[in-house]
Amino acid sequence: MPFTPTELAHPIVQAPMGGGASTPALAAAVSDAGGLGFLGAGYLAVEAVRADVEALRALTRRPFGVNLFAPPQPVPDPEAVQRYARALGDRYGGPLGEPRHDDDGWEAKLALVAELRVPIVSFTFGCPPADVVARLHDAGAAVWATVTTPLEARIAERAGADALVVQGAEAGGHRATFDDTAPTDLGLLAALQLIAAVSRLPLVATGGLATGRSIAAVLVAGAVAAQLGTAFMLCPEAATSEPHRRALAGDGETALTRAFTGRTGRGIVNRFQRDHSASAPLGYPDVHHITAPLRKAARERGDSDGFHLWAGQAHPLAEPVPAAELVRRLAGEARAALRDAAAG
Amino acid sequence: MPFTPTELAHPIVQAPMGGGASTPALAAAVSDAGGLGFLGAGYLAVEAVRADVEALRALTRRPFGVNLFAPPQPVPDPEAVQRYARALGDRYGGPLGEPRHDDDGWEAKLALVAELRVPIVSFTFGCPPADVVARLHDAGAAVWATVTTPLEARIAERAGADALVVQGAEAGGHRATFDDTAPTDLGLLAALQLIAAVSRLPLVATGGLATGRSIAAVLVAGAVAAQLGTAFMLCPEAATSEPHRRALAGDGETALTRAFTGRTGRGIVNRFQRDHSASAPLGYPDVHHITAPLRKAARERGDSDGFHLWAGQAHPLAEPVPAAELVRRLAGEARAALRDAAAG
Numbered sequence: 015m016p017f018t019p020t021e022l023a024h025p026i027v028q029a030p031m032g033g034g035a036s037t038p039a040l041a042a043a044v045s046d047a048g049g050l051g052f053l054g055a056g057y058l059a060v061e062a063v064r065a066d067v068e069a070l071r072a073l074t075r076r077p078f079g080v081n082l083f084a085p086p087q088p089v090p091d092p093e094a095v096q097r098y099a100r101a102l103g104d105r106y107g108g109p110l111g112e113p114r115h116d117d118d119g120w121e122a123k124l125a126l127v128a129e130l131r132v133p134i135v136s137f138t139f140g141c142p143p144a145d146v147v148a149r150l151h152d153a154g155a156a157v158w159a160t161v162t163t164p165l166e167a168r169i170a171e172r173a174g175a176d177a178l179v180v181q182g183a184e185a186g187g188h189r190a191t192f193d194d195t196a197p198t199d200l201g202l203l204a205a206l207q208l209i210a211a212v213s214r215l216p217l218v219a220t221g222g223l224a225t226g227r228s229i230a231a232v233l234v235a236g237a238v239a240a241q242l243g244t245a246f247m248l249c250p251e252a253a254t255s256e257p258h259r260r261a262l263a264g265d266g267e268t269a270l271t272r273a274f275t276g277r278t279g280r281g282i283v284n285r286f287q288r289d290h291s292a293s294a295p296l297g298y299p300d301v302h303h304i305t306a307p308l309r310k311a312a313r314e315r316g317d318s319d320g321f322h323l324w325a326g327q328a329h330p331l332a333e334p335v336p337a338a339e340l341v342r343r344l345a346g347e348a349r350a351a352l353r354d355a356a357a358g
Numbered sequence: 359m360p361f362t363p364t365e366l367a368h369p370i371v372q373a374p375m376g377g378g379a380s381t382p383a384l385a386a387a388v389s390d391a392g393g394l395g396f397l398g399a400g401y402l403a404v405e406a407v408r409a410d411v412e413a414l415r416a417l418t419r420r421p422f423g424v425n426l427f428a429p430p431q432p433v434p435d436p437e438a439v440q441r442y443a444r445a446l447g448d449r450y451g452g453p454l455g456e457p458r459h460d461d462d463g464w465e466a467k468l469a470l471v472a473e474l475r476v477p478i479v480s481f482t483f484g485c486p487p488a489d490v491v492a493r494l495h496d497a498g499a500a501v502w503a504t505v506t507t508p509l510e511a512r513i514a515e516r517a518g519a520d521a522l523v524v525q526g527a528e529a530g531g532h533r534a535t536f537d538d539t540a541p542t543d544l545g546l547l548a549a550l551q552l553i554a555a556v557s558r559l560p561l562v563a564t565g566g567l568a569t570g571r572s573i574a575a576v577l578v579a580g581a582v583a584a585q586l587g588t589a590f591m592l593c594p595e596a597a598t599s600e601p602h603r604r605a606l607a608g609d610g611e612t613a614l615t616r617a618f619t620g621r622t623g624r625g626i627v628n629r630f631q632r633d634h635s636a637s638a639p640l641g642y643p644d645v646h647h648i649t650a651p652l653r654k655a656a657r658e659r660g661d662s663d664g665f666h667l668w669a670g671q672a673h674p675l676a677e678p679v680p681a682a683e684l685v686r687r688l689a690g691e692a693r694a695a696l697r698d699a700a701a702g
Binding site: 164182183184198199200201202203204206207208210211221222223224225227228230231232233234235236265267269270326327328330331351352353355356357 | 508526527528542543544545546547548550551552554555565566567568569571572574575576577578579580609611613614670671672674675695696697699700701
């Protein structure tokens, strides 16, 4: 039987953060504490994903998940992407990357997670077709699809997904939207109500959850577990950069933007985001590749105005504590909130 | 002692819907059923508000609330408002109203709710200063401020508010934002967590709540009650127009727009909203007055593409049942959800 989230000792999933804070050490600490750790396979070479899974398995024998990026949509207006690249070049000089419309090693990563018999494989940016889901089932995996609307939930259920990660617009980083041409802005509680009305699959709630009370709230709303990303980004086990940590600890506002990658994501508003959000085109991952060297250079010189400060809306509540302690504390607070509410 | 939301038999507040669905019959049904009914004073002549309060008191002896619009911010670019009016005139011919920057009878309505000893007076679009709050306290009223951010919560607490209505971006109709120049998009659960971290006032949660489970969720998240607007709009006691009822019963997407009133509000996307959201300026209530005759004409001819279809994100879950039945059903479902979650 594939893993189901109701098997967890604590109903807490650590969100995969592709290209970001996820590490084998973070995932292992969360899984060992009774939650569910995740690795993000996005942006990594397939052999780096293999190395991460092996490192994680050396640290824990508990179940864990790996998240894959579904292949990208076509770029509707390549000329707009070129114009954006020229404007960034004029403004910053460089370094800029070449636009590339790659699929993040889709087939190779699918084969890898099947070969390694990864217990849970989750997807973002789309749900794979039924034959791919069946292939992962044959390899013993539970397949989770990240969805943001009732329509996406129906598509994932038809494809054979075992659980839905319901992502509210509060979430940090890229929205999981299948079609980023017109992302919706459904908040988490609204999305949970609307999706519970059309699907009987187990729901894992994510987006802006930072406290035990909020975890308890989504359980009461019908989710079987809560997935938290930003809340883990200040943990010592996370690979979050120092300038990013400082921004997360502040109370800067977040907003949605395509400025960094050509795909809608939520970050703490900084100069780059403010200056380029209005003109940034739809074009993922092309824009990601164009801006990547610029963002890397900014991060390395500690310039938090020059790269994506992905963060969920509740980021000011994130705490710099070890991941295992955080899982246990949040789970305890959630249980207390449920007890209090039932008694009150 | 002024009324506190913990006195309610059922933790359900019916949202005031200024210019919309609120009626004395709706508020009375909700209060009589053990929830808290509200009248919207916005857009009404002061004597019409008096008549509504008297009609409500003839229907119920239970506590109720009246909501007032705080005075509007200045219009940053009056020329942009004129350009918008000209563009609408060119497109539709007419009828268009004259732009007016009125304060919705602020002083007269404050005096009225004090004179009538309205038990709860809530505010949107801003929080009155401490002397106004004190005047209402002297008249026996509890003062509730609608807030969307931790900063607004701090301002309202300093002014002496007795409770905070925390409005998430999921909510239908106008956002309560004090400064609409840069409204934030905090989802309800994120806003509750962030505001609970800075204020000890009782919180009433609102925005996209349509089910007993979602009411239970916000109680677990720390609210003392849930405020629902859209969920009551299909009740027979509501004054919702027929074309608006049809749109609410469908599953059309909602979005934020300034197209109808010059102030950010959430409605089901229709032709008017699609065509004018990008060009609509900040300018409330001036734009409201300009478009009012156009919207009234569209509503009267049953054209749901020509007026504001205010709706929260969970509108497809609204049900056409009498308000008292709805209150009892939602309260029962909320209690069951709390029991189940505490047991599970």
